[in-house]
Amino acid sequence: MKVQDIFQETYNALSANKARSGLTILGIVIGIGSVIAMVSIGQGASGQIQSSIEGLGSNLLTVMPGVIQPGRGIVSSGRGSAQTLKNEDIEVLRQISGVAYISPEVQRRFQIVAGGNNTNSTIIGVEPDYAPVRNISPGAGSFITEAQVRSLGRVAVLGPTVAQDLFGEGNDPVGKTIRINRVNFKVIGVLQSKGSAGFFNPDDTVFVPLTTMQKILVGDDSLSTIAISVQSKDLMPQVQEEATAMLIAKHRVDPQSPDFSIVSQADILGTLTQVTDTFTIFLAAVAGISLIVGGIGIMNMMLTTVTERTREIGLRKAIGAKKKDISMQFLAEAVALTFLGGAAGVALGWTISFLVTSFTGLVTQVSLQAVILAFGVSAAIGIIFGYYPARRAASLNPIEALRYE
């Protein structure tokens, strides 16, 4: 039996009972479609997290005061309350080779007033290197300069959200005055909008010179973070190790329990992708169940077909069809069902993820990998669930089959 004859027979058989074939295909369409849609939502989420973490700055190490308990992640450590990082630590870190920029930061929330408006926002004391390290740039005006840091300049750069809260949309705040914690600051720039990144939204922030922050607003010389930008990705483990060793020596603490911790971007990314991966697997598993149900639908239909067409099978055998011909014919029908279902399912999944993006704003990402996987799974389902009915058809005794009523 030639391949094109098998196609012809399959087409005739499936089109003979369009409603039943259509419903069976629908089972697979829903299964494949939901797998694709769910995986695309999961992958979109993890892709978004990844890009926003990378948006915080590339090849970044973050030194934080206090201890991160192993296995407890970066959230629960009471960081910020410890005051173990000092200005002199920066000089130590600058000696490490492979470091591109170092950005010491002091972060605290204050009430900000401008004209009649006031808002509560995060104030960060920074040096000029903050901009390249954190990957930000001013949309209007300029960023904090070295001279302003040295002279305790009372200048501020606003994040776009803060600027809008204080001055309203469309008004240029540059040159205006704001009051942070009852101290006057002149606005010298507004940042470009970047969007939220994990736990931190750079848009809802005000930047002032580090020295001004420490001496005027906070009143001590501790740092809340030191961000280290490393020259290349390969150097990161090495720099992390060296920085740990040097800070332990500088602080004279037990190497087993340092009073600071260094977190690399990869660590944060790893934790978050673990979360989104679990999420994706969960969604895919739920969708996968509907795929299996669809497969059972195929098997059910094929078994019904074999019973219905018992006489036809008997006849085919009587006129010379071999076992192989019969089983190929029925297997081809099952695979054709799943193949059609798979193709329509990919289209459906794609449409769903597109609709999800356009209605909810969730980023979705249909990967080629997921499409190929879904197609492979549907073909496999056709073969697995079609094999038993096909074999049953092929092993029918021709005489019994012809006499079947």
Add this chain to the structure above:
Amino acid sequence: MENLWQSWVLLVPANQLSCTSSVVWIRPQAENIFDNKDISKLSDNELADIRMKKIGFVFQSFNLLPRATVLRNVMLPLVYAGISKEERENQAREALRGATLPEDFWNHYSNQLSGGMMQRVAIARALVNNPMLVLADEPTGNLDTKTGEMVLDTFQRLHQEQGRTIVLITHEPYVAEHAERIINIRDGSIVEDGKVKNRRVINNHNHNAK
């Protein structure tokens, strides 16, 4: 099978119908020589090959594919024989002419035909592979006398004009008398075997009559 070029009839009781065909289809118990081969020792695939190339079957209930045209039904055995599309159609047309089915009906669906026509399609299907033997299992059982005669006429003409060997199983003496030789089987054993003395010959070779 020494006396191949004969048209003969197995006259058997109704409950033993198709015992002859069983011998060919399933693995027979005893030694069975067909075409100089012991078919009791052949594999399933070899038996399928014999069914495909050497034997044509005609059934009481026609067994045509209902949603297929007459031509496609007749071509079906050739599909399994792996013959090219054009060649299939030529052979099918020839077989349909041999089975005296008017050409107007060749593109009809098989379930649109009358019983007599369906049986002639089935005969054409049995002939399309040029088999050395045609086995007919009560081919007139589902037909009225007039249509049945038309089918018997077709068999007689195939035997006379093309020299085909036809084994027809029936329990009606009237049908049996159309053959040259009758083998009477009762309870599985031959009780009588002989030439037909007053053989009925249908001379009404009017192809287009219903």
